[in-house]
Amino acid sequence: MLLNELAPGVTYMTAAIVNLHTIDLDTSRWVLVDTGVRGTGPAILKAVEQRYGSGAKPECILLTHGHFDHAGSVESLARLWDVPVYAHVLELPFLTGQSSYPPMDPTVGGLMAQMSRLFPRGPYDLSDHIRELPSGLNLSVLAGWRLAHTPGHTPGHVSLFRESDRVLLAGDAFCTVDQSSTLALVQQPAEFHLPPQYATTDWVAAESSVRELARLRPRVVAAGHGKPITENTAERLEQFAASFRPPKKGRYVAQPARFDERGTIYVPPAPPDRAPAIAAGVVVAAATAYGIRKWRKAA
Numbered sequence: 162m163l164l165n166e167l168a169p170g171v172t173y174m175t176a177a178i179v180n181l182h183t184i185d186l187d188t189s190r191w192v193l194v195d196t197g198v199r200g201t202g203p204a205i206l207k208a209v210e211q212r213y214g215s216g217a218k219p220e221c222i223l224l225t226h227g228h229f230d231h232a233g234s235v236e237s238l239a240r241l242w243d244v245p246v247y248a249h250v251l252e253l254p255f256l257t258g259q260s261s262y263p264p265m266d267p268t269v270g271g272l273m274a275q276m277s278r279l280f281p282r283g284p285y286d287l288s289d290h291i292r293e294l295p296s297g298l299n300l301s302v303l304a305g306w307r308l309a310h311t312p313g314h315t316p317g318h319v320s321l322f323r324e325s326d327r328v329l330l331a332g333d334a335f336c337t338v339d340q341s342s343t344l345a346l347v348q349q350p351a352e353f354h355l356p357p358q359y360a361t362t363d364w365v366a367a368e369s370s371v372r373e374l375a376r377l378r379p380r381v382v383a384a385g386h387g388k389p390i391t392e393n394t395a396e397r398l399e400q401f402a403a404s405f406r407p408p409k410k411g412r413y414v415a416q417p418a419r420f421d422e423r424g425t426i427y428v429p430p431a432p433p434d435r436a437p438a439i440a441a442g443v444v445v446a447a448a449t450a451y452g453i454r455k456w457r458k459a460a
């Protein structure tokens with residue numbers, strides 16, 4: 162796997178099913194944004210050492226949120242590098258061993274929703290390295306970047322925006338691939354799509370977060386899932402925000418999960434889930450095999 166240039170001093174790398182980023186602070190200092198799924202730590206290390214030199218380590222790690230595909234390697238990397246890990250206060254319960262995320266929603270539809278039956282939902286325990294993002298979300302080390310609280314997918318999700326050249330790192334506030342379409346997952350056309358549906362637990366908040374990000378009128382956008390979008394970006398994101406439609410059905414569509422500083426405090430009841438377990442298992446196995454092959458190929 163390689164770090165690909167997204168914008169001056171900003172890279173992205175696809176680790177298995179998810180993207181992560183580096184941001185250069187100057188010629189030698191940098192920040193890692195998100196950490197991929199568990200087990201991709203060695204590939205991340207190799208890629209960052211290619212760019213920053215042997216033994217290089219970031220000033221800190223910033224997590225857009227604590228889901229397993231963004232925080233999966235954070236425990237191993239934070240301990241190896243002994244660097245702080247920043248996250249929004251509302252994500253901390255999921256990163257300090259206090260609370261699990263609400264259950265994934267396989268009833269929302271699509272391949273990834275079926276796969277989500279097997280996705281872990283935490284928590285991680287990073288108590289020795291975790292730091293709460295400062296109030297106002299001004300992280301002094303990231304000069305020139307604005308952090309935006311973009312809840313909905315998770316309660317403490319944050320996105321990063323660099324005003325000077327309008328670069329947006331959106332995490333899972335939305336996707337640039339349609340995760341509900343098997344075809345799109347293989348072909349990966351870069352278009353704006355809903356955040357990962359099986360793991361989004363407040364659709365009203367998710368919509369207002371997308372609208373807030375659209376108001377930034379970004380020129381370059383990279384999300385946690387899918388390829389970057391660099392052409393007619395602001396117009397396309399504005400259209401997506403204006404036509405935002407939550408899924409037709411799903412556990413969290415009519416009613417959100419609720420959270421506070423202790424983590425998850427309410428989840429709506431599970432809707433009927435009639436998908437045969439065996440069929441779901443076959444889908445999971447096939448998709449996992451595909452993911453592993455792809456990861457090995459890219460590594």
Ligand SMILES: [Zn+2]
Pocket residue numbers: 226228314333357360
């Ligand atoms: Zn997520």
Ligand SMILES: [Zn+2]
Pocket residue numbers: 179228230231333357385386
């Ligand atoms: Zn994700």
